[in-house]
Amino acid sequence: MEALRNKNAFVCDMDGVIYHGNRLLPGVPEFINWLQMSNKKFLFLTNSSERSPRELHEKMKRLGVSVGEEHFYTSALATAAFLADQCQGGSVFVIGEAGLINALYDVGFSMNDTNPDYVVVGETRSYSYEKLERACQHIHNGAKLIGTNPDVTGPSEKGIIPATGALMAPLEMATGAKAYFVGKPNPLMMRNALKKLEARREETAIVGDRMDTDIIAGIESEIETVLVLSGVTQKSDLARFAYQPDWILDGVGDLVPPSG
Known part of the structure; x- marks a missing residue:
């Protein structure tokens, strides 16, 4: 765990990792506080296209956590960037x-x-x-x-x-x-995330609750993967997949050092 915690950058899914609907998941305030206090680079990378970064910032604020708009990147933004290029x-x-x-x-x-x-x-x-x-x-x-x-x-x-x-x-x-x-597991989304973070893949970990988007996106982008069991994936589901995450945790709170 020490090697994982020493990563300089974290790319985190939101639904099933940070919250369920309008309910903040256990350990999330401590996790975000640890990211901020440790000066980690971090980006909430969500496949959801419903909300803008400003709306996500406001939602997190309502849930009791303050995170700047610059820390959010959505599949809507990635889709718009792709189409503008096309x-x-x-x-x-x-x-x-x-x-x-x-x-x-x-x-x-x-x-x-x-x-x-x-x-x-x-x-x-x-x-x-x-x-x-x-x-x-x-x-x-x-x-x-x-x-x-x-x-x-x-x-x-x-x-x-x-x-x-x-x-x-x-x-x-x-x-x-x-x-x-356009969204995860499309490598476009991961490349956009790394560019926005100004981080190299070797110093980054991706945290998500879905094997078929978050984890495969990390594997195909050669980024260390962390599956959390707070969303749609259960441990019993893992046998169905031909690939496995590097880490399996109950939730993002497990990433926080015991003293943190």
């Missing part, structure tokens, strides 16, 4: 929330319900058959299909709920299109 000044039809829409606006994209270049899907609570119908029409007319992340489910204080991968499935089935997902 099609500068393009247009999109979005099934998603304000965090995704604002990220796309910020890189010069416009909303378009007539002939968009892309259909972009993220987490949303305003999912409807009407939106699916419009998205299918756009895809059949040539719009490319983009997902902010491939997560099929996510944790909440009410239990496991559908995520972007589940919302995307009807569109893929109805159109025959294959979505391109």
Whole structure:
């Protein structure tokens, strides 16, 4: 554990690692205090595209923890950066929330319900058959299909709920299109995180609760991996995977030294 604690940078997932919905998980205040007091570089890297860094900062503040906006990076920001590089000044039809829409606006994209270049899907609570119908029409007319992340489910204080991968499935089935997902485990997301942290992979660890996104992202990026059992993955699930994390902890509080 000492070698892990001596890492200079930590990339942490949020849902299932820091909180469940609006409930802060045990050990999180101590973990964040340790990161700050130890002058660690750290970034909360979330596949969720619902909220902006400012909204995540405000949410953490409401939960009793103060973390600057610069410490948050979302799949919405990664998706917007990817699309801006692919099609500068393009247009999109979005099934998603304000965090995704604002990220796309910020890189010069416009909303378009007539002939968009892309259909972009993220987490949303305003999912409807009407939106699916419009998205299918756009895809059949040539719009490319983009997902902010491939997560099929996510944790909440009410239990496991559908995520972007589940919302995307009807569109893929109805159109025959294959979505391109920008969020974890796409290496783009990890490279963006390391650039934002100004950290080398050798001095960094990734902490997450999902084998199929967080842990595989770390393995494929050659970053040390820490699986926490506070989210969607249980120890009994590990046998299903052909790869394993470097560390398995109950929660992020276990990273804090006993004296810390």
